[in-house]
Amino acid sequence: MSAVTEYLRRAVAPRLVVGLSRKRGLQQLRAAFRRALGLRTNIELFFAFDDPYAAIALPGLIEIAAAHNAKLNLLPLIARGIDGDPAATQRSVHAITDSRRLAQRNGRTLARNTPLAAEDCAFLAAWTIAAAQHPNLNSFVADALAQLWFGSDALPSADTYAAIYQQHIGALPPAVTAEHRASLASNTALLKKLGHWESPAARVAGEWYFAHERLVQIDAHLRALGA
Amino acid sequence: MRDTLEYFFSFRSPYSYISGPRAFDLAKRYNIELVWRGVRPMAMRGQPLPRSKQFYILRDTAREADRLGMPFGKIHDPLGEGVWRCLTIAELAKAQGRLSEFVLAASRASWAEGIDVNLDAPLRAICEKVGLNWNDCVAAIANAEFRQRVEENTARLSQLGQWGVPTFLFRGEAFWGQDRIQDLEAVLTAAGLAAPNAGTIAK
Missing domain, CATH: 1.20.5 (Single alpha-helices involved in coiled-coils or other helix-helix interfaces)
Structure with a gap:
């Protein structure tokens, strides 16, 4: 060279x-232009239900979005991470320990001691896709993540979460379809195309943050944009 | 016997760079022995590092450095022999009680001052500024035992089930990330180790 x-x-x-x-x-x-047009600032959160960091991030992110009148779009993932990462297993184990500490900062206690598999939560990701346009989607996802990581260490059962879905969405959850799976794969592809690889990745007015550890910075960014 | 706090550090990691002042400061505020362990960078131990992640790390470090009031951005990536030169000289600096001074100066050079540590003249200036003899540094760069120590540190990080830096290990518990020092400090305080000027940095 x-x-x-x-x-x-x-x-x-x-x-x-x-x-x-x-x-x-x-x-x-751009933010000023959007405000002048009456458009809200967008926050896109790419997240996985099997990621405890998503459960840490979402409540704070919902509060920040509300405080800045920003639109929070939730994009669930099944596949995530770096292809061929030899440390993937270690990362998922460490995420449990680390999330427990992050939760303790807010006086919360993580209920799980071992990682969940993506497939164990795949039905929740599919339901999130199915209810994408529902106004209560974010509160459903927040409750589901809270139950998943702070409620119990049992394997997630569709029955338990169907009740949460019904409570927020007002209908029984749909059966998981190939279309849901295709949408989830599209979310992973979109995440990579936009320049990130992991959960919980928040894109705030075009800038990326790991949401579980950068909520203060996201809030400051939105404030700086005048949002 | 004093508790040890192991601190895994890579000269190629901008997060290691911004952790440095706070990490070394722990030895001034807690009754611990700080054991600095220089490791090979992820890119020099088979960990994939896609461009999206490299960009994220640089942008996020810039935000964090700004928040911490640290200079950052005038970069000269030391990957390769530059990293090895710093790692081996750091072992010399450790033995001579100049570890924190050298680690902080060399990492700042790469991440905030645009200095190519692969070149003799600028590296010599850094070494001499922190009180190291350049001829000793040249010998350190060629010292096989120092390189072996780095390999042992890298292997230890892996054996702990960890991969990234900076990582801290206290009483078997690992804390990964410059932004987890506050959690580590909570544990040190809960262990009753808060004590001004009681700690040391291991030689």
């Missing part, structure tokens, strides 16, 4: 990434 290429890779490219990330002018202009 030539010295010029090395310098571009080691110095110019990373400095450019950092430098551009600090330029907020365009974001603020």
Whole structure:
């Protein structure tokens, strides 16, 4: 590799990434333009039910969205993470320990000691897709995540969560279909296309945050945008 | 006997860089022995690091550095031999009681001052500024025992079931992330170890 290429890779490219990330002018202009049109700021949360960090993130994110009159769009995932990551298992085990500590910061106690498999919660992700347009979707997901991670360490049963679904959505949950599965796969593809790979990834006016550990920063970002 | 707090650190990790001042400060505020363990970067131990993750880490570190009031952004990625040079000199600095000074200066050089630590002249300036003799540093870079120590630290991190840095280990409990120091401090305080000027940094 030539010295010029090395310098571009080691110095110019990373400095450019950092430098551009600090330029907020365009974001603020876009936010002001949207406000003038009466449009709300969008927050997209890509999350997985089998991720305890999602249960940590969502209540705070709902509060922040409400405080800034932002629209919180929930996009459930089944597949997530980095392809071929040799530390994937360690990450899921550590996420339990770490989530327990993060929950304790808010006086909450995680009910689970071992990771859940994505397939164990796949029906919840499908139901979230099915109720995507319902105004109570976010409260259903928040309650389901709370039950899943703070309510019990039992394997999730469709019966338990059907009652929560009915309470918020006002109907029995649908059977999981191939269309639901396809939508979930599309969410994973969209996450990667937009430049992230994991749950719970919040995209706030175009900027990415790991929502479980950056709620204060998300709040500050929205405030800076005047949202 | 004093409790030990192990601190796994990579010179290629911007999160390690911004953890440095707070991590070394723990030894000034708690009755612990801080054991610094330099490890090979993820990219030099087979961990995939897609571009999206690299970009996220840089942007997030910029936000966090701004929040902490630390300089960040004038980068010269030390990946490769630059990392090895810093890791081996850090072992020398440890033995000479100059560890925190060297680690903080060398990581700041890579992540905030745009200094290429793979070049002799700027690395020499860093070493001499923190009180290290350059000839000793040159010998340290070639010291096989120092390189072996780094390999042992890297293996230990893996044996603990951990992969990322900075990671702290206290009484068998791992804390991964510069933003988990507050949780670690809660545990240290609960263990009754808060004590000004009682801790040490292991040589």
